[in-house]
Amino acid sequence: MGKSRLQANIASPLPAASLCVCRVPGRLGKWKDAERRQPFAFHRSPPCPGRRDADGRAPPRPRGSRRPRRHAAAPGRRRIPDDRRLGPAPRRPGPSRRMIIDFNSETQRIDDRVYDVAIAGGGPAGISIALALAAAGRSVALIEGGGLDFSEASQASYQGSQSGAAYGPLDGTRLRYLGGTSNHWTGRCGAFDPIDFAPRRNRILPGWPIGRDEVYRFGTQARAILDLPRPPFRATRATPLPSKYFRLTEFAMSPPTRFLGKYRERLRADRRIDCYINANLVRIGANRSGGHVDGYDVRNYRGVRRRLRAHRYVLALGAIENARMLLNADDVVPTGLGNGSGMVGRCFMEHLDVNLGSFVTTDERFWRAGPVGFNPSVALMRQQGISNGIVSLTPSIKPRYYGRAAFLRELISGPGCRINPDWTRKITGSYCPGDNIVTSMIEQIANPESRVRLTGDRDAFGLRRIDLHWSIHRNDIATIETLAREVARDLARMDIARMKIAPEVLGRRITSFGVQSHHMGTTRMSADPRFGVVDARQKVHGIDNLYVAGSSVYPTGGAINPTFTLVAMSLRLADHLATTA
Numbered sequence: 001m002g003k004s005r006l007q008a009n010i011a012s013p014l015p016a017a018s019l020c021v022c023r024v025p026g027r028l029g030k031w032k033d034a035e036r037r038q039p040f041a042f043h044r045s046p047p048c049p050g051r052r053d054a055d056g057r058a059p060p061r062p063r064g065s066r067r068p069r070r071h072a073a074a075p076g077r078r079r080i081p082d083d084r085r086l087g088p089a090p091r092r093p094g095p096s097r098r099m100i101i102d103f104n105s106e107t108q109r110i111d112d113r114v115y116d117v118a119i120a121g122g123g124p125a126g127i128s129i130a131l132a133l134a135a136a137g138r139s140v141a142l143i144e145g146g147g148l149d150f151s152e153a154s155q156a157s158y159q160g161s162q163s164g165a166a167y168g169p170l171d172g173t174r175l176r177y178l179g180g181t182s183n184h185w186t187g188r189c190g191a192f193d194p195i196d197f198a199p200r201r202n203r204i205l206p207g208w209p210i211g212r213d214e215v216y217r218f219g220t221q222a223r224a225i226l227d228l229p230r231p232p233f234r235a236t237r238a239t240p241l242p243s244k245y246f247r248l249t250e251f252a253m254s255p256p257t258r259f260l261g262k263y264r265e266r267l268r269a270d271r272r273i274d275c276y277i278n279a280n281l282v283r284i285g286a287n288r289s290g291g292h293v294d295g296y297d298v299r300n301y302r303g304v305r306r307r308l309r310a311h312r313y314v315l316a317l318g319a320i321e322n323a324r325m326l327l328n329a330d331d332v333v334p335t336g337l338g339n340g341s342g343m344v345g346r347c348f349m350e351h352l353d354v355n356l357g358s359f360v361t362t363d364e365r366f367w368r369a370g371p372v373g374f375n376p377s378v379a380l381m382r383q384q385g386i387s388n389g390i391v392s393l394t395p396s397i398k399p400r401y402y403g404r405a406a407f408l409r410e411l412i413s414g415p416g417c418r419i420n421p422d423w424t425r426k427i428t429g430s431y432c433p434g435d436n437i438v439t440s441m442i443e444q445i446a447n448p449e450s451r452v453r454l455t456g457d458r459d460a461f462g463l464r465r466i467d468l469h470w471s472i473h474r475n476d477i478a479t480i481e482t483l484a485r486e487v488a489r490d491l492a493r494m495d496i497a498r499m500k501i502a503p504e505v506l507g508r509r510i511t512s513f514g515v516q517s518h519h520m521g522t523t524r525m526s527a528d529p530r531f532g533v534v535d536a537r538q539k540v541h542g543i544d545n546l547y548v549a550g551s552s553v554y555p556t557g558g559a560i561n562p563t564f565t566l567v568a569m570s571l572r573l574a575d576h577l578a579t580t581a
Contacts, residue, residue: 032184070538099268100178103148103300110276110298115141115310117577118283118296121316121323122146123180124563125549126260127267128225128570129314134272136578141308142267143279143298146177148260155299157280157459158321160466164450165513167470173517178277180262182563187256188225190233190249190560191216193388195378202385202475205347205446206348207555209536218571225567226254232564237369243490245380249373249390251560281317282461284329284337284546291292293337293546299461312545312577316570319348319519319552319557323452324466326523326533335398338540340535345452348468349557352442353514356484359393359436359491359499366496367395374487376560384472384486386479387443388559391487393497395436438487438499441516441556442480443559447473452522477508518562522554530536538573549573 037149063079081369101109117133119126130142134518146154158171192215197208208215216222235248267275277300282305283297294309315322323345327336336344361367371394381388444450450471454464484506504510526532529541534553540546549570551562558565 023253048553050148055521062224088212099270099273100148100264100275100277103143103276103298104302105305107300107306109274110306110308112211113139115139116310117273117312117314117390118308118310119140119143119314119316120296121180121321121547121550122178122275122277123316123318123515124182124259124307125566125570126316127179127263128222129549129574130273130275131263131270131317132571132574133578134270136574138272138578140273141310142273142275143281143296143308144178144275144277146175147277147278148176148178148264149228149514150177150183153460153475154278157461157463159459160320160468161455161457162468162470164469164471166375167468168468168515168517170259170468171321173515173519174320175261178264178275179258180424182259185256185521187226187253187254187255189228190251190563192218192558192560192565193375196383196388196556196558200381200385201385202387202471202478203445204448204473205524205531206526206557209525214572215565216568218316218568218575219564221571222564222568225257225571226564227257228254228564236372239343241374241490242494243377245377245486246374246391246490247377249392251373254563262565272288280461281325281419282463283331284313284325286329286332286543288339290333291542314547314573315523315547316549318550320452320466320552321553322548323522324454324463327452328463329452334542337546338533338543340531340542343448343524343526343533344529345466345522346448346450347446347521347555348450348452348519349444349446349519349554350442351516351557351559352361352472352480353516354440354442354443354480354505354510355502355514356391356438356440356480356487356505357499357501359438359498361395361436363494363496371395374490376483376486380486383498384482387445387475387483389440389442389479389483390559391437391483392441393440393487393491403568413469436497438484440480440483441559442476443557444482445473445475446521446524446556447471449473472482472513477510480510481505481508516561518557520551520552520554520557520562523554523556524546526555537576538569547577548574 103110116138118141119130122142126142130140133140145157154176158174158176160170164171175181177183192212197212199207221232229252232252233249233250234252237248241248267273272580279298280300281296282299283520284293285295285297285307286293293313296307296313297303298308315325324336326344329337333339335342338344345360373390374391376386376389384541431492451469452466453469455467457465459465484501488501491497491499523533525534525536525538527536532541532555534548536541538547538549538553540548551566553569554562
């Protein structure tokens with residue numbers, strides 16, 4: 001199979017206002033290493049006949065030249081349409097036009113046209129889809145509830161209550177302004193393992209309806225968007241572990257890429273994208289049957305409300321907010337849009353961060369390279385019936401503290417670790433300098449009892465807030481204990497360390513679970529509507545023009561940070577939207 005049009009078009013650092021989308025041979029660029037930082041565009045080419053420049057003037061045609069012939073599209077693909085086939089023609093004012101529009105001060109424009117695609121959410125998923133669709137010739141509206149910087153008024157919409165297992169503040173793990181959570185992520189990336197797509201006996205619900213190759217069909221482009229090296233994922237040591245049950249964790253680090261900083265000017269310059277900031281989605285309008293979306297109702301912070309119209313709609317608000325918006329859309333369907341099987345909001349997943357114990361080194365040469373991560377082998381997971389995970393061993397740490405009590409904990413730990421280390425570790429919940437610690441990132445299974453649900457409390461826009469009922473399944477506890485035991489055995493067998501397992505882990509009496517702030521699974525993908533919210537194309541079951549993007553569609557969470565997979569799947573969705581009617 002050849003490359004799709006979206007794959008062929010993602011290439012150049014040039015602004016879309018200077019680009020040509022005519023079907024002329026040789027004008028679509030190829031992927032180049034030097035252009036990794038600007039992956040959404042065409043190469044510069046001579047102006048197309050009839051195409052106007054930024055000032056509205058038609059370019060001069062060389063004397064004696066003829067109009068190029070139109071070439072047929074590849075079988076099964078629609079030819080990229082020209083401007084006349086994109087619905088209402090966009091306005092063509094001069095170069096000073098602002099394509100990032102503050103909805104607090106300019107509300108009229110949103111009524112003026114019908115877009116090809118409307119995207120709610122200006123984080124990595126939403127921005128990736130918008131730029132890819134624009135490069136393929138589609139008109140896009142991208143709405144973001146926040147502005148260009150953090151604000152308390154915007155962030156307050158993320159507040160909510162909690163029940164079940166203790167979880168951190170819901171407005172403390174996400175950012176609600178353009179660029180989303182990429183504005184504070186650390187940049188760690190990796191890919192799901194092949195076994196994450198295979199049936200497993202410890203799972204409650206079916207897994208992925210598509211294979212790993214399909215999920216990462218746009219992996220090359222995703223690496224460029226996130227500024228990852230090539231090859232992107234590798235272990236911290238070149239020598240493999242002499243172990244039957246574990247392998248070294250493979251990952252890569254983004255700089256990290258801040259989507260607001262990297263793509264702000266691209267959003268501003270691209271004439272096919274209208275990016276509205278301070279534009280809050282307050283209602284998904286649907287027809288009487290609930291099978292077709294006819295508009296997004298958008299409101300600013302001054303109370304002005306407008307209807308955004310498009311042919312197709314995408315929710316890219318994050319795992320919690322995607323579910324919240326579908327559940328709030330209960331004016332036509334009492335249980336919420338896409339919730340015929342009651343699965344919207346269910347199967348909320350995290351990556352569990354549990355302290356497994358401590359260790360002493362017995363082979364100093366092995367630990368000179370610093371921390372190391374162990375992943376369980378396929379044989380171990382199948383033999384023990386456990387989920388995936390990463391066990392991280394960090395020698396001689398220097399403690400770092402976060403959160404509102406960080407200063408107090410650091411103040412106590414200094415003299416406390418010198419006087420009574422055990423007491424200090426217990427009081428501060430942290431470690432002392434020189435400790436060799438064993439932490440983890442454990443896959444949480446898709447559990448329908450772990451869910452996002454609505455409460456009676458409402459935010460400033462009238463939307464009902466959420467209660468996160470976070471549930472830890474007994475299979476998750478079994479995975480934690482099994483991985484701790486097997487790592488301890490393997491460390492001793494390889495004679496590189498001796499591990500002391502935390503008593504609460506050995507006795508399966510864990511009462512406190514740390515998290516990685518990786519929200520997943522609330523609108524999970526499934527072939528059968530009984531077990532999920534979206535189909536293999538990320539279209540909501542039973543609705544013909546509503547799609548969901550982001551990690552909320554993950555049927556399983558794997559044991560790796562979700563951003564790389566999120567961007568790759570967003571580009572896959574953009575390709576589907578760009579190449580189908």
